[in-house]
Amino acid sequence: MNVLVIDDHPLFIDGVSLVLKQLANNVEVFKATSIQEALTLLESQSDFDLILLDLSLPGMDGFSFLQRFSAAEFCIPVVVVSAEEQLSLIRRALKANVMGFVPKSLCASDMLFAFKSVLEGNQFLPDRITQMLTRTTDPAVSFELPPHAQHAGISTKQYAVLVLIAKGYSNQTIAKQLNRTEHTVKSHTAALFQILGVSNRTECVEVARKRGLINNL
Template sequence: MKLFIVDDHQLFIDGMRHLLCHLDGVSVIEECTRAEEAIERLEAEDSFDLVLIDLGMPGMDGLAILQRLRETGSGTPVVVVSAEEDIARIGHALELGALGYIPKEQSAIDMLHAVKQVLSGELYVPELVRERLSLYQSRRHPEHGTLTRRQMDVLELVARGYSNKQIASALFVAEHTVKVHIAAILKALNATNRTECVHKARSLGLLD
């Protein structure tokens, strides 16, 4: 398993590297301290199993990395590991395709659990942050409830009968990312399958 840490603090990178070495199957952990360099390396190589990025970095930041990966249609999984407290920026990162948000203040055990959860294909966002995101999204898009803009895009294609592969192609994202979004949508709408999900979404006025 190949991981990539992007953070402007070398001390944090060193600590994260030590922590990630406890994961089974990790063979390579690469690092860099600048978003510009990270983008260049990610465009040249797409074999990373997970990229861990900070949001707040000098110059180009973590959001710029996510935006660039989205523009290029990269399927590289990315999770945000940051001390960022601006819920709008956290929400934007998730909308751009981040598979989760891990606060830097979490304990080593909780952080390792979060990384494992993301690697298993699940979205990771701490409960307190989820509550803040829910409130932020409901104020920003009252008609969308707790769904992000990207999740709404996925939901609309699910309603049209698109398969995960077709959704990934239409939105220029990895099929794995689509699965993560669908899992989050099902959870948000308290649905057990796609049919129930679409039915509930229509009853809530999320779909025409």
């Protein structure tokens, strides 16, 4: 298993490397202290199973990386690991389709759980951040089903899930916002993937936008 850690703090890199080594017996940790170094590394080796990204880096920041990463169409889960926990940054990262946001203040066991969860295909947010996002979710979001979405075979409940996926919310946050179980949200998400012919959240949002289903998000 290959993991790329993009961070400019050697002490953190050493610490998180010890956590990552607990994921499997064959974990190899690659380190990049700048966005340019990370992009250069990805050009020569793209078989990473996971990328950990700090948002605050010298030169280009983490969001610059996410933009270039998305344009290059890599299929590698990215987890933001940051000392900054402003909701505006978290929302922006989630809209960039990262698979998790892990505060650097988390203990090693919680970080390990987060990384395992993402590698299993789940999006991870700590409970307290999920609760903050839920309390501050934009009340003006419209879940009204447009005619072209209905013609595509998307139900009203599925469309509500699609809207919140496009806003970058995790399954847990969507479930709380819509007063549904996470299992129900996952079922609606799977149905959306099938309808739109995609296999992950990033593709789902991209295809939905191309088809004009969520133009204003």
